[in-house]
Amino acid sequence: MERTQEREPGGRTPAPGALRRVQSFVNTIDLEGGQDRTGDVRSLRRWLLERELIAEGDSVSEGDLRLVIQVREALRALAFANHEGVPDDEAVRKLNRLAEGLRLTLRFEGDGRARLEPMLSGVDGAVAGILGIVYASMVDGTWPRLKACRRDTCQWVFYDHSKNRSSSWCSMSICGNREKARAYRLRRKE
Numbered sequence: 001m002e003r004t005q006e007r008e009p010g011g012r013t014p015a016p017g018a019l020r021r022v023q024s025f026v027n028t029i030d031l032e033g034g035q036d037r038t039g040d041v042r043s044l045r046r047w048l049l050e051r052e053l054i055a056e057g058d059s060v061s062e063g064d065l066r067l068v069i070q071v072r073e074a075l076r077a078l079a080f081a082n083h084e085g086v087p088d089d090e091a092v093r094k095l096n097r098l099a100e101g102l103r104l105t106l107r108f109e110g111d112g113r114a115r116l117e118p119m120l121s122g123v124d125g126a127v128a129g130i131l132g133i134v135y136a137s138m139v140d141g142t143w144p145r146l147k148a149c150r151r152d153t154c155q156w157v158f159y160d161h162s163k164n165r166s167s168s169w170c171s172m173s174i175c176g177n178r179e180k181a182r183a184y185r186l187r188r189k190e
């Protein structure tokens, strides 16, 4: 069971369905506030256990932590690229390299649907599961709405529910206004 997520900045509604898990995965670090909820092996293990993404007996290593951080930041880069709709080449290359060792298989369900399921246990399986959700969301068309806030120092991942898919900031009242104020100051200096 996914735990109830903290309130999203700007009162935004989180991503729908399983994509919400990807959103909370990328947002485990608050780049601006510096708080990282999976900053060390212990906290990563706790985060994964709480979401039943690993089992009690699974170990978590420093290598696992590095994998998680790399996948998380590559996904953030893809979510950032969703503003323009042009994929980030470097993030794509990185994800392809990382995904090679994370085996997924096609599983048909009783309801006649199929989904990608991790073949490995532990952190590899957990990360593979996250990538499986990303893939499903690319297929069902929800992925382009997952965006990283445009303000460089923030990059919090939000779900753009707006009709024309035009949201740039996690919160208009915080990041939107700060960006506007910055642009105004820059213009005055010219």
Ligand SMILES: [Zn+2]
Pocket (backbone or CB within 6 Å): 149, 150, 151, 154, 155, 156, 169, 170, 171, 175
């Ligand atoms: Zn923001």
